[in-house]
Amino acid sequence: MKPTPGKLAGLxxxxxxxxxxxxxxMDQRGSLQKSIGANRGGEATGxxxxxxxxxxxxxxxRYASAILLDPEYGLPASRMRNDAGLLLAYEKTGYDANTAGRLPDLLDVWSVRRLKEAGADCVKILLYYTPYxxxxxxxxxxxxxERIGDECRYHDIPFFMEPIGYDENGKGEKTLEYARKKPSVVTKTMEEFGKERYGIDILKVEVPVEMGFVSGTTSFKGEAAYTREQAAQLFRDAESATDKPFIYLSAGVTNPVFIETLALAGESxxxxxxxxxxRATWFDGIKIYAQQGAPAFEAWLNTVGVENIKNVNEALKVATPWYKKMGFNSMEELG
Structure with missing residues (x-):
């Protein structure tokens, strides 16, 4: 289906x-503030x-097609873009830890209308979700x-949806047990939110494996949940769950691990x-900012940060344009 004019322009x-x-x-808020404070040995402020x-x-x-920011702390940054698009987050950071099920919430004084007025080309929502x-x-x-999808349809702006899986039993997501379960969590989640009823344009998803548990990779930490060949098949299985275009998130892994992840996706x-x-591009700079200040962090970004994002861009040579996932052969066909 051809995107509507507003959604096409945003994409x-x-x-x-x-x-x-x-x-x-760069829409991290609570976790980023904690990390800066911890590295500083004190507090971090807004x-x-x-x-x-x-x-x-x-x-x-300068090296990205767009940047994802939040409207709470990121609007000043949005005015410093170098000819890049803008996605704005619509959800509150984190989740309600006092309620079972990791229920989400929207930012109190924001709406899709207001995000669009603030300059958003696309709206992003993160949701903690497991089919189990x-x-x-x-x-x-x-x-x-569904409500957010309808809101984005009404305002004719693309909806990027980011489901993050979790262990519903509270045992954590770093275990061998969860690594074995993760492929089905990701695949079933993509199948669910690929349904038209949600109005999602692009799924921003986790890769369906934990790279530290993939034998035959440099990321492997010694305990195997899957072989490299099995992991490649799990990538294909997840893709087959939906016709929607999807992109990958880096999920806090290091730059080398993320590059190897994208290589495995391409190989599959x-x-x-x-x-x-x-975080695969800028996370290691938190310590620099916290302990040495903004000028040192900017210098780090201009060297290591730029190298990191260039590595990612190189790995993206194997990516498929989203319009091809929609059944079109070129951008020109879309008008």
């Missing part, structure tokens, strides 16, 4: 000339978040996404349409 705005999303993610986001945006958007959660909890989440023949890559 083009956040893509490179090939129709691949080569975007940087001003720290504003400055950190400004510097990442100023430097990395209590059905009543997931019903709430489904309805929540998976037709992913890009990335929204955050």
């Amino acid at each position: 083009k705005a956040v893509s490179d000339s090939r129709g691949v999303v080569a975007a940087a993610a 001003d720290d978040l504003v400055v950190f986001k400004e510097l990442v945006t100023k430097v990395l958007t 959660e209590d059905a009543r909890v997931n019903d709430l989440k489904h309805a929540w996404i 023949g998976t037709k992913f349409s890009g990335v929204l890559c955050g």
Whole structure:
């Protein structure tokens, strides 16, 4: 189906000339503030978040098709983009830890209309989701996404949806047990949110494996959940769950691990349409910013940060334009 004029304009705005999303993610809030404070040995403020986001945006958007920011601390940074598109996050950071099921919430004083007025080319929503959660909890989440999808349809702006899997039993996501379960979590989630009822344009998904548990890779840590060949098949299985274009998130892994992940995705023949890559490009700079200040962090970004994002861009040569996932052969066909 051909995107509507507003959705098409938004998708083009956040893509490179090939129709691949080569975007940087800088919408972290609570976790970023904690990390800066921990590395400083004290507290981090909202001003720290504003400055950190400004510097990442100023430097990395020279090499990115777009940047994902939040409207709480990221709007000053949005004005420092270098000819890059803008995605804005609509959800509150984190989740309600006092309620079972990791229920989401929207930012109190924001709406899709307001995000668009603030300059967003696309709207992004993160949702903690597992198909193995209590059905009543997931019903709430489904309805929540339906509402946002309708809001984005009304305002004719692309909807990027980011489901993050978790262990519904509370045992954590770093275990061998969860690594074995993750492929089905990711695949079933992509199948669910690929349905037209949700109005999602691009799925921003986790890769369906934990690279530290893939034998035959340099990321392997010694305990195997799958072989390299099995992992490649799991990438293909996840892709087959939906016709929607999808991009990968970096999920907090290091730059070398993320590059190897994208190489494995390409090796498997998976037709992913890009990335929204955050911590794999700038995470190691948190310590620099916290301990040495903004000028040192900017210098780090201009060297190591730029090298990191260039590595990601090189790995994206195997990506498939989102318009091909929609059944079109060229951007020109879309008008």
